[in-house]
Amino acid sequence: MVDYVIYGRGSFNQLDEILSPHRKRDLPIIFLIDHFFKGKPLANKTPLRGKDKIIFADVTYEPKTTYVDEISNQLKEEFGTVSGIIGVGGGSTLDLAKAVSLMMTNPGSSADYQGWDLVKFPGVYKAGIPTLSGTGAEVSRTTVLTGPTRKLGMNSDFTPFNQIVLDPLLTANAPLNQRFYTGMDCYIHCIESLQGTYINEFSKSYGEKALSLCREVFLEKDNWNDESDDKLMMASYTGGMSIAYSQVGVAHAVSYGLSFLLGTKHGLGNCIVMNHLDEYYPEGAAEFRKMAEKNGVEIPQGICRELNDEQFDAMINVSLGMKPLWENALGRDWEKIMTREKLRDLFEKL
Amino acid sequence: MVDYVIYGRGSFNQLDEILSPHRKRDLPIIFLIDHFFKGKPLANKTPLRGKDKIIFADVTYEPKTTYVDEISNQLKEEFGTVSGIIGVGGGSTLDLAKAVSLMMTNPGSSADYQGWDLVKFPGVYKAGIPTLSGTGAEVSRTTVLTGPTRKLGMNSDFTPFNQIVLDPLLTANAPLNQRFYTGMDCYIHCIESLQGTYINEFSKSYGEKALSLCREVFLEKDNWNDESDDKLMMASYTGGMSIAYSQVGVAHAVSYGLSFLLGTKHGLGNCIVMNHLDEYYPEGAAEFRKMAEKNGVEIPQGICRELNDEQFDAMINVSLGMKPLWENALGRDWEKIMTREKLRDLFEKL
Numbered sequence: 001m002v003d004y005v006i007y008g009r010g011s012f013n014q015l016d017e018i019l020s021p022h023r024k025r026d027l028p029i030i031f032l033i034d035h036f037f038k039g040k041p042l043a044n045k046t047p048l049r050g051k052d053k054i055i056f057a058d059v060t061y062e063p064k065t066t067y068v069d070e071i072s073n074q075l076k077e078e079f080g081t082v083s084g085i086i087g088v089g090g091g092s093t094l095d096l097a098k099a100v101s102l103m104m105t106n107p108g109s110s111a112d113y114q115g116w117d118l119v120k121f122p123g124v125y126k127a128g129i130p131t132l133s134g135t136g137a138e139v140s141r142t143t144v145l146t147g148p149t150r151k152l153g154m155n156s157d158f159t160p161f162n163q164i165v166l167d168p169l170l171t172a173n174a175p176l177n178q179r180f181y182t183g184m185d186c187y188i189h190c191i192e193s194l195q196g197t198y199i200n201e202f203s204k205s206y207g208e209k210a211l212s213l214c215r216e217v218f219l220e221k222d223n224w225n226d227e228s229d230d231k232l233m234m235a236s237y238t239g240g241m242s243i244a245y246s247q248v249g250v251a252h253a254v255s256y257g258l259s260f261l262l263g264t265k266h267g268l269g270n271c272i273v274m275n276h277l278d279e280y281y282p283e284g285a286a287e288f289r290k291m292a293e294k295n296g297v298e299i300p301q302g303i304c305r306e307l308n309d310e311q312f313d314a315m316i317n318v319s320l321g322m323k324p325l326w327e328n329a330l331g332r333d334w335e336k337i338m339t340r341e342k343l344r345d346l347f348e349k350l
Numbered sequence: 351m352v353d354y355v356i357y358g359r360g361s362f363n364q365l366d367e368i369l370s371p372h373r374k375r376d377l378p379i380i381f382l383i384d385h386f387f388k389g390k391p392l393a394n395k396t397p398l399r400g401k402d403k404i405i406f407a408d409v410t411y412e413p414k415t416t417y418v419d420e421i422s423n424q425l426k427e428e429f430g431t432v433s434g435i436i437g438v439g440g441g442s443t444l445d446l447a448k449a450v451s452l453m454m455t456n457p458g459s460s461a462d463y464q465g466w467d468l469v470k471f472p473g474v475y476k477a478g479i480p481t482l483s484g485t486g487a488e489v490s491r492t493t494v495l496t497g498p499t500r501k502l503g504m505n506s507d508f509t510p511f512n513q514i515v516l517d518p519l520l521t522a523n524a525p526l527n528q529r530f531y532t533g534m535d536c537y538i539h540c541i542e543s544l545q546g547t548y549i550n551e552f553s554k555s556y557g558e559k560a561l562s563l564c565r566e567v568f569l570e571k572d573n574w575n576d577e578s579d580d581k582l583m584m585a586s587y588t589g590g591m592s593i594a595y596s597q598v599g600v601a602h603a604v605s606y607g608l609s610f611l612l613g614t615k616h617g618l619g620n621c622i623v624m625n626h627l628d629e630y631y632p633e634g635a636a637e638f639r640k641m642a643e644k645n646g647v648e649i650p651q652g653i654c655r656e657l658n659d660e661q662f663d664a665m666i667n668v669s670l671g672m673k674p675l676w677e678n679a680l681g682r683d684w685e686k687i688m689t690r691e692k693l694r695d696l697f698e699k700l
Contacts, residue, residue, distance in 0.1 A: 001351050004507075007552035007595065157354075166552070201580040202357035202516070205588060209559045230551040238555060245357065 002139055007166040009230070012129065016047035018163060019084065022125045027083040028052045030075060032097045034059055034089025034131060042088070042131070042170065051079070059092035061263055065111040065147040068096060072103035072110075081105075084125035087161075088170075090182060091135030091266060094128045095143040098159055101126035102143075110154065111147040119156035127163040131170045133232040134182035134267065136189060136240020138164045144266070151260045151318060166237065168229040180218075180297045181267030183232055184288065186239040187214040188270045191284035192249030193242045196328035203246035210239035218291040249329030250280045253322040254346060257315030262303065275299045276349045280329065304350045316343050352478075352489055357516040359580070362479065366397035368513060369434065372475045377433040378402045380425060382447045384409055384439025384481060392438070392481070392520065401429070409442040411613055415461040415497040418446065422453035422460075431455075434475035437511075438520075440532060441485030441616060444478045445493040448509055451476035452493075460504065461497040469506035477513040481520045483582040484532035484617065486539060486590020488514045494616070501610045501668060516587065518579040530568075530647045531617030533582055534638065536589040537564040538620045541634035542599030543592045546678035553596035560589035568641040599679035600630045603672040604696060607665030612653065625649045626699045630679065654700050666693050 006014065019029055028051035035056040037043050046054060055071065075082055081104055087097025101123035103110050113119050128138045137143075141160050142153030153159075171179070190211040193203055213235035217228050255269035264272065271292070278285045292299055304312075320326070320343065326334040356364065369379055378401035385406040387393050396404060405421065425432055431454055437447025451473035453460050463469050478488045487493075491510050492503030503509075521529070540561040543553055563585035567578050605619035614622065621642070628635045642649055654662075670676070670693065676684040 001353055001355060003351055003353065005351055005552075008550060168551070200358060201518070201577075201584050202355075202587075205559055205563065205584040209555055213555065227551075234551050234555040237552075 002161050002164050004163040005166065006164070007233075009167060009169050009226070011165050012042075012045065012167040012170060015129075015165065016049075018165065019047070019086070019127070022084050022162075023049075024083045026050055027081060028079060029084045029086060030055060030082050031086045031088060032057045032071075032093060032100065034093045036089070037131070046088070057089060057093045057096050059089065059096070061146075062092050062259060062266060063096040063099065063143075063145050065109060065114070065145050068099040068103055068110040068145060071096075072100045075100070075104065082124055084127065085123075086127045086129065088129045088131060090130070090132035091137040091144075091185075094130060094135070094137040095145070095153075097126055097128060098123075098143040098161065099145060099154060102154060102158060110145060113154045113156075114145060114147050114150060114152040116155045117157070119154055119158045122158045126161050127165065128161040129165045129167070129170065130233070130236065132174050132178065132182045133168075133171050133229070133236040134184065134186040134239075136186065136236055136243060138166070139237055139240040140244055146260065150321060151256050152321075166233050168226070168233045171229045171233060172226075176295075177297055178267075180292070180295050181265070181271055183214065183218060183235070184271050184274070184291070185267045186210060186232075186235050187218070187288065187291065188251045188274055188284075189239040189243045189248060190214065191281050192251060192329065193239075193246045195281060195284070196246055196249050197331050198246040198328045200246065203242045206238045206245070207242035210235045210242055213238070218295060219287075247324050247328035249325055250277055253319050253325040253329070254343070256322055257319035257347065258303070258350070260318040261307075261311055261315045264303070268300070271299050272303060272350050275301075276346065301350075304347050312344055312347055315347055316340055319343060352511050352514050354513040355516065356514070357583075359517060359519050359576070361515050362392075362395065362517040362520060365479075365515065366399075368515065369397070369436070369477070372434050372512075373399075374433045376400055377431060378429060379434045379436060380405060380432050380450075381436045381438060382407045382421075382443060382450065384443040386439070387481070396438070407439060407443045407446050409439065409446070411496075412442050412609060412616060413446040413449065413493075413495050415459060415464070415495050418449040418453055418460040418495060421446075422450045425450070425454065432474055434477065435473075436477045436479065438479045438481060440480070440482035441487040441494075441535075444480060444485070444487040445495070445503075447476055447478060448473075448493040448511065449495060449504060452504060452508060460495060463504040463506075464495060464497050464500060464502040466505045467507070469504055469508045472508045476511050477515065478511040479515045479517070479520065480583070480586065482524050482528065482532045483518075483521050483579070483586040484534065484536040484589075486536065486586055486593060488516070489587055489590040490594055496610060500671060501606050502671075516583050518576070518583045521579045521583060522576075526645075527647055528617075530642070530645050531615070531621055533564065533568060533585070534621050534624070534641070535617045536560060536582075536585050537568070537638065537641065538601045538624055538634075539589040539593045539598060540564065541631050542601060542679065543589075543596045545631060545634070546596055546599050547681050548596040548678045550596065553592045556588045556595070557592035560585045560592055563588070568645060569637075597674050597678035599675055600627055603669050603675040603679070604693070606672055607669035607697065608653070608700070610668040611661055611665045614653070618650070621649050622653060622700050625651075626696065651700075654697050662694055662697055665697055666690055669693060
């Protein structure tokens with residue numbers, strides 16, 4: 001679990017106080033901030049001391065193992081080590097911060113640690129401050145990275161943040177489409193978790209709460225206001241807890257294929273896939289479309305139209321590699337159900 | 351937050367594996383087990399190695415600072431220090447385990463640390479395994495102790511468990527009345543938290559989930575079964591999280607007075623008080639009585655009938671000392687609302 005959780009509007013202003021016990025000698029704290037905030041007020045409010053440094057994270061693409069290695073190697077060269085890594089941004093930035101923290105103390109390349117329980121040493125102190133709600137990256141024990149051969153996280157007991165600061169004020173100015181796609185990541189987590197074979201009462205309690213918060217925000221309320229930001233931030237947290245104790249399913253497995261080949265961003269990719277998952281999640285897919293309609297968001301169609309066999313194969317390989325996701329969604333005999341042909345048909349529909 | 355959480359039926363069987371990374375040299379692990387389990391199968395299933403030891407905790411009375419000091423001093427004398435303290439039982443045993451862990455490394459008496467953020471050093475490794483659901487002691491950052499002058503917890507960042515094992519199987523054989531009283535502790539947490547002035551969206555999400563689980567278990571279901579144990583264990587956890595991020599209220603403040611003077615157990619005390627709180631929590635008090643009726647449990651009446659002025663004063667002093675609880679319940683001007691006279695009237699009704 002994350003060691004310390006602060007929740008509250010304006011809690012970002014307590015950051016200096018929160019970080020100060022974690023400063024080691026004169027070693028700097030590195031703030032990895034989503035480049036979206038370059039020149040925006042948030043960057044100026046970041047409490048820099050001594051050799052502290054802001055690195056604006058380029059999250060045009062989701063984090064790659066090469067980018068993680070580049071940042072951590074630069075930091076090692078410049079400072080030897082650092083007091084901590086603070087991620088401020090959406091899921092990509094948070095995952096990047098977790099991965100860089102781990103690579104400050106683990107030898108080799110982050111690609112060596114894509115998988116389950118491969119990380120050997122705790123990273124340096126790390127904190128996460130989400131500025132978009134939905135991914136659950138703030139509570140997950142993974143950090144999703146695109147490596148040379150796969151899109152897969154560094155899943156380990158050392159991966160969760162030591163501290164998170166949940167300040168709904170930071171999410172207030174998110175672009176509308178982006179907010180919807182990321183929010184739907186949470187909604188889809190709930191559907192996949194609650195309808196999965198890995199479900200248990202712990203995961204269910206969190207998933208049900210997240211689901212009801214998503215419904216309040218995206219279906220019941222007619223206007224977006226502060227309360228929407230408050231609730232969606234809690235939906236993200238509780239949805240993230242739900243999948244941490246169970247697993248995601250078909251939408252994520254297929255969407256990982258899209259983002260590996262086409263670079264489709266995770267939230268958007270999940271939406272594109274969910275739009276066509278009536279066979280697996282009939283009520284979820286229908287409710288998802290209702291949410292898109294109510295929030296005036298159009299889901300792209302036909303993104304696989306021009307792909308060739310080789311490209312379909314690459315996506316199918318990445319997707320079928322996500323074994324625990326398929327097993328959660330379709331049970332132990334999932335390989336008999338989700339054949340390459342059936343999956344190809346699904347990709348073609350997208 | 352608790353560092354590691356395991357939830358699942360039968361997860362108690364993984365205890366040996368869970369504890370093994372935390373064994374230091376040949377220092378023993380001490381299992382503090384509720385004396386209710388003396389001679390019962392649970393005690394035999396406890397994974398003892400080397401110099402490990404079971405201490406059956408006498409929880410006839412709720413934990414006293416003298417009892418905490420006695421156990422920790424004995425352990426220091428016998429072993430110098432220990433690898434860890436594992437609490438297995440209801441709220442009293444869990445609180446006792448947390449307090450003993452802290453007193454293995456903090457000098458003096460546990461009475462010196464009753465209050466907020468007085469604990470100086472992290473304790474030895476500690477794990478909690480609830481066998482009754484409702485108190486939320488498994489996730490709280492306090493350990494409620496009766497000291498020479500007050501009933502008050504050692505509230506600190508060092509207080510939460512490092513590990514909890516939530517195994518609903520362990521709660522299956524709880525005595526019916528006990529189960530109800532302890533379950534109502536959770537229900538009352540929710541009412542007090544959700545209707546308190548300290549409420550925020552984080553606490554609210556947890557409180558609402560806990561409340562709906564309590565309703566499922568105590569109102570909607572006609573028979574107690576495995577699912578009831580599963581859900582009540584999650585209600586306890588989520589209810590505990592809710593008050594960890596807000597505060598309890600009138601029922602707890604008054605019930606602390608009862609248990610200080612009369613030794614009334616916490617869950618039962620809360621029930622006795624809630625039965626008469628229609629002025630503060632009208633719907634909560636009514637629903638509470640419905641739950642008692644449906645579950646065939648009678649709430650004692652007239653327990654203060656024979657008390658004298660001095661005794662009433664002692665209870666009133668303890669109760670009014672719980673300032674944050676009153677402020678949460680009645681707002682900043684609570685002292686104008688809850689006068690000594692008004693509180694005396696309330697105690698007399700119980």
